[in-house]
Amino acid sequence: MDEQRISTPIHVPRPAGPWQGVHENLTRLGNAVVHTTWGEWLPAALTAPRLRRLLGRDWTRYRRIPDPTVRYRFVAARLLMKHTAAAALRVDPETLDLAYRLGGRPYLRGFDQIDLSLTHTGDLMAVGLSRHGRIGVDAEPADRRMRFDLLQAQMCTPTEAAELAPLPEHEQTAQTLRLWTLKEAYTKALGQGMRLGFTEFGFGLRSGRLLAPDGSPATRGEWAFATHPALGGRYLLSVACHDAGLDPAADTSAGTMLDPGFLAAMADHQH
């Protein structure tokens, strides 16, 4: 596993923060993962004075969700994404345009210094941020029983099946769940979700490395993965991080991203 390359998830109980840990992790490791419960964020979401402006283009979608629980989760999750991103960019969350790629992956229009990913299940919500490349996060309830014998054909490569089969049932179920969250996190990082078949790639059970179905290494170290317990161990939270290798700036603030020399030269030509 790559715990040393991926930040430990931070609990952020409300929009006001604290956000310091996000800055520290982004600077140090290039990524940050925030988790919370939608119950904690909902009061702030519902009392946000300008919810419509904060939701932007998601406002219509929000209003059309008939089920109140689903609607509340939706708004709390949007708020979490915007506030987390706003902390990284050091801007007012209202100024951000949360947009969606063709496959549904959210991104921050106009700010490609940060990639982000959202997961929610039960009362948990989590957002991952990365300045090195794609990031995907996925969470499942830790007690969700994933039966290897039922899921094997659908989600395991031959190499994974061979590793899982001899394990005692309890451990087998736990490892199957872990694999599932890793696979979800990876395909979400690619923006594809389950369109990328789960048997087309695999993970080494012990190494946590991405493998081709035949067990050979799938990449050259660009990807890092980690699985963490969250909310007192009630959930399992997996993270997949890609490093495009550009060694980007540690500064992710919006205020400093436009080159002053270029801006000044362009402004010169405007007058």
Add this chain to the structure above:
Amino acid sequence: MTTPVTAPAPAAAAHRPSTPGPTTGPGAPGGAPPGDAAERAAWLENLLGDPDDPRNPHGYKPLLDADDRREAPAATEALLTEAGLTAEFVPHELGGRLIRPDLLAQVLRPLFRRDVALGFGHGITSLFGASAVWAAGDAAQRETTARVLLAGGRTPIVHHELAHANAILRDEFTARPTPDGGFVLSGRKDVVINADRADAYVMYARTAASTGPRSHSVLLLDPEQLPPGGLRRLPRALTPGMRGSRFAGLRFTDCPAGADTLVGDLGDGVPLALRTYQVNRCLIPATVVAGVDSVLRFAVRAATTGRPAGVPPRRWHTVLTGVFADLLACDSMAVTGLRALSLLPDSSHLLAAAVKMTMPDLLREDLEELSTVLGAHGYDRGPRYGGFQKLVRDLPVAGLGHAGTAACQAVIVPQLPTLARRSWFRTDEPAGRLFLPRAPLPAFDYRALTLTGSDDVLTASLIGTAERLAPLRATSDAWAALADLADAFVQEMRALREQCAALPDITHAALVDPRVCALADRYALVLAAAACLGVWQGQDGTGTFLSDPAWAVLALTRIGRRLGVPVPELPENTTKAVLEEVLARYRDHRSFDLYDTQLAG
């Protein structure tokens, strides 16, 4: 000037022995034949040969093996040198073959289809450097630089540090002016392409402590002319992408350089960067698109192998047709941008910045979509599919990521209020030949590029096309969809005009309201749509696939969804029509771009 020579027969050339010959100029045997760009592209395609042929020394196998060993592919570099490829970067009047950048992109595609890193390392990064000399150099500098490139040499660019710099853009050199008009160079930079094997460096050096527009100057440096000890070459920098490319560091220590090294005037660096980078900004997507062309070919191969009648399973139709439409959209925008450099040299910088802001990102998304079709093949390191992972690694280096995007935003953002108040819904439509990839244009001249214009002809074209399409809705569902899409983008332009007109003028060098970055992004996507519509309209009546609204409907639908504007349902048969073309081009070995050219193999 290059001497016309007879090219070796392409079939024989494809499998020539891989022993690198002595470095020879373009006039030597093996040099490219005279002829137009399309002929030279075909010649290069055949010279490089069938990439899938395991016996071809320039095929996927040796190219991937070299990447694996972190080496530049020696045999192919030698072949390209012998073929005089670098003469393509030298203006015609100086003895080279550079007439227009759109033609250059066309000639380079065979190389980029096989190896994007090689296209950079052995190719266009020398032009990125030399272009400042073509734009502002004196006669002697132009002649020297031309001589270096005509002999197969390298003139890499040494960037100055830009905001939010990554490894390639980080750090810069200072050149302290001396009373005799010369400079004293100092500083260190760790990631410079071909730093260890450059014949000349084109350095953007800091010559003033200020942060204004006159802070930097361009110097043309011949490493042989520098005093001993002044320049030290540092160890190679190993990069995760473009693994075989020769990135290394340079250190200058109190190194004197003569007054004759200054290109243009003192303080011209930043304006020169802005003027010349516009070419690079279009050229990068216009060449990298050829790399993604190959990956689409891998994906069609994966989806059709062993299938009845060579038809892929239904679940892959959306991805294969969508990516093909994106490639045509990318090509439409990049080629229009490249052609604008010749036709509208005063205001092409806006479009160029928009091309670079949107297209590398779109191509990256396409690779991610294609990974679903490739499945396990996507991790294969062999020659049949290994080019996929290699392009996934190389593409971010080509686009330069966030720092590359931000540099383009810095061009568009300050212009938004002016555009909204003076150009949008006012400027006249451009000449139709802007959108005709094969139509003649005035010759291109780097010296003519300026930053003074702020007329946006592409938006004008979008509005005009939307008006012309409106009464034609009854023609067919496809025409109706296209008219709806055009309208949706025009509506988006109205919204943008309203929001941008309300912005304060950018009078000082700072980002005051972060909302402008999202506005710039939306605007760039509208320009992408406008370019597609322009190219489609230009093909009207030709009876070719490109004159069919199907591809434009699909491309605009995808751009519209990225933009978040309402898009109509895809008309029935859209996917079918585009898929038929994908499969036909795959079967017949034709390129997935606007030029629809014959490929080797």
